[in-house]
Amino acid sequence: MMELVVAVVAGAVGYLGHVGQERFTHKQQQKTDDVAQTKALHAELLSLRDWEGTWHEAGELARKLEGQAVLLRDAKLRQRVVDDLGYVQDAPLMVGRTKPRHNQKVWTQDALDCLAAAARGDRLPEPRREYNTQLFYLEKTAKNIAAGLEPFAKAMSTDPEIAAIAQERRVWEEQRRDRKGWRRTLIRRR
Numbered sequence: 001m002m003e004l005v006v007a008v009v010a011g012a013v014g015y016l017g018h019v020g021q022e023r024f025t026h027k028q029q030q031k032t033d034d035v036a037q038t039k040a041l042h043a044e045l046l047s048l049r050d051w052e053g054t055w056h057e058a059g060e061l062a063r064k065l066e067g068q069a070v071l072l073r074d075a076k077l078r079q080r081v082v083d084d085l086g087y088v089q090d091a092p093l094m095v096g097r098t099k100p101r102h103n104q105k106v107w108t109q110d111a112l113d114c115l116a117a118a119a120r121g122d123r124l125p126e127p128r129r130e131y132n133t134q135l136f137y138l139e140k141t142a143k144n145i146a147a148g149l150e151p152f153a154k155a156m157s158t159d160p161e162i163a164a165i166a167q168e169r170r171v172w173e174e175q176r177r178d179r180k181g182w183r184r185t186l187i188r189r190r
Contacts, residue, residue, distance in 0.1 A: 041068050042115050049108035062088040077118045084111040106130045
């Protein structure tokens with residue numbers, strides 16, 4: 001009887017040891033993958049920071065890098081880097097405020113600083129003064145563009161043809177809901 005208890009305990013300990021070892025190996029592999037991904041993204045960001053091509057090409061490269069940045073595991077790091085790359089894409093809106101290359105370098109450098117801090121295990125750095133200045137100008141430009149489009153949007157919202165189409169859609173949705181019930185308005189996979 002004692003041999004059976006010893007065998008069961010040894011089997012359970014062996015199994016738990018195996019599970020723990022697999023979990024540790026999986027975590028180490030994830031860390032290795034994260035480091036490799038961060039290094040690759042860092043190298044690409046360096047090339048974007050030093051980019052001398054056209055704005056269109058820089059925007060395309062930033063869009064490509066944004067696709068890589070969304071795969072970062074740390075949510076705050078991912079959001080900051082994706083925002084920075086979005087600002088690089090929006091930089092042509094700010095022409096006339098500051099030099100376009102300067103904007104590109106400021107936002108790309110912020111993304112590089114964030115990646116370096118994450119690699120060291122530090123908190124994300126506070127944005128630099130230049131970064132906040134560029135963000136101020138970008139938001140100001142966006143407000144000016146929105147103010148310019150406001151009369152057009154107002155005219156579109158008061159257009160009787162658009163209002164008639166919106167009313168027709170509301171009637172269609174109500175009929176569909178009444179005819180099929182709430183469960184059937186959702187599209188089902190077959």
